[in-house]
Amino acid sequence: MNDWEPYAERLADGVAHPVSRWHAPLAATPRHLFVPNWWANNAGQWTLRNGSADREAWLSTVYANRTLVTRVGAVHADLATEPTASGLPTSSSTLPSLVLDLYRYAMIADDSHILVTTGSGYGTALACRRLQDRQVTSLDVDAHLVKTAAGRLDSIGLHPNMAVCDITGPLSGSYDRIIATVSLNPVPASCLSALRLGGRLVTTLAGTGLIITADKVADGGAVGRVEQERAGFMRTRHGEDYAPGLSERFTEIRDQEGEEITTGRYPVLNVREAWDVWSMLELTSPGIEHRFWEGADHLRTAWMVHADGSWARAQGVWSDSPTVHQGGPRRLWDALERVRNRLNTEGGLPLSGARVRIDPDGICHISRGAWSVTLGERA
Structure with a gap:
């Protein structure tokens, strides 16, 4: 043997x-x-x-x-x-x-x-x-x-x-x-x-x-x-490496004051570890990139950036309500909180078991009950 x-x-x-x-x-x-x-x-x-x-x-x-x-x-x-x-x-x-x-x-x-x-x-x-x-x-x-x-x-x-x-x-x-x-x-x-x-x-x-x-x-x-x-898999790539991401934007907004500073409704979340929340957010507000850090005494910080210039930074201790800084044309943390509010209100998100219909040209329609989303919109 x-x-x-x-x-x-x-x-x-x-x-x-x-x-x-x-x-x-x-x-x-x-x-x-x-x-x-x-x-x-x-x-x-x-x-x-x-x-x-x-x-x-x-x-x-x-x-x-x-x-x-x-x-x-x-x-x-x-x-x-x-x-x-x-x-x-x-x-x-x-x-x-x-x-x-x-x-x-x-x-x-x-x-x-x-x-x-x-x-x-x-x-x-x-x-x-x-x-x-x-x-x-x-x-x-x-x-x-x-x-x-x-x-x-x-x-x-x-x-x-x-x-x-x-x-x-x-x-x-x-x-x-x-x-x-x-x-x-x-x-x-x-x-x-x-x-x-x-x-x-x-x-x-x-x-x-x-x-x-x-x-x-x-x-x-x-x-x-x-x-x-x-399941999480790497995105398909079309060459030697992925196209440049938004890493520089994370550096720019790391400690930046926001155009809007509020108190968040929910504690800071590592979005990439909360699979249903992450998935729903991508379906409804695609293209957001995330970073998360947890330091001493459970001080948590989450950053969100998008190619359109929108960004958010939330910081708080463990289960406390965080301070949220946001800037750019959209409010990314607000989009995340809408997903989390739906989860808490309804007890779940309409993902598992949702119906999928893919058109011959690749346009993908996902629906469950009254909720639906279309991916790959036609021009």
Whole structure:
């Protein structure tokens, strides 16, 4: 027995029932082969980790049910020449239980032909273990990721169809299932075009924690729902790195006095950790970026910025009402409080189980009861 196999068995036991069709693929796939190096985040600093430096620690890490970041900015962990990096994570090996969640939502049948996103290649390997190689197509916008994953898959006898491709652009072939482990918003019309009638798309909406499933219907669109589980994936990118974000704006407004200073109704919240609130805010007021800090004695500060120049800063201790500074053309904290007020008034937000309708051109309509939102408005 190889030394990694007991680790893989424990991972399989932890995330899949023994009778699940995914248990054997998990137990038989050497995840460490796909993650020889990774970036560890320590207080905002990315530090390179090399598996071969400590094999036992390597195996313990990669066979844990956790996401491992393999690319920061434009720097692959496999190619890094410096021990640290800065920027946003741009690729990873997703935690195995979440990969399985998406595959289960896809309702993959024995004869399904599926399209998946590549990343480290580990999720592709699991799909190949579950199906035949020829039934699996794996793509990524990053040529290095595709080449490296293909080589690692080949080394364990797996040979899926591999392609360097932007999932938001034209896709070749047709598929029964498309499973995107990158976030999409709006849903590309190309994904619907590549789905066979009755085929299922599974993805998360960028800027939210929402998993959506949608089955293609006769008019070329798709219908489905927002699933109960929550997940966070990196946004799809179209080049070496993401477009510049709003980091400089956070620096500008860090201690700035607002055009309007008020007392907030609700305590300071780490919005990105409150998944339903974060998701609802993105759907109703898209494009807001967030920062959060908690210091001594539970002093909390939250910052919000938007590309239109709007910003907000709220500071308060634990459950106390915060002091809120806001500026720009819109009041971002007020938008957040409207979402929180709805949550507190109604006991929940109309997200889980909401109906999803995607038009053939990718316009996405989400509704539950009297509430609805449309993403990707036509010009």
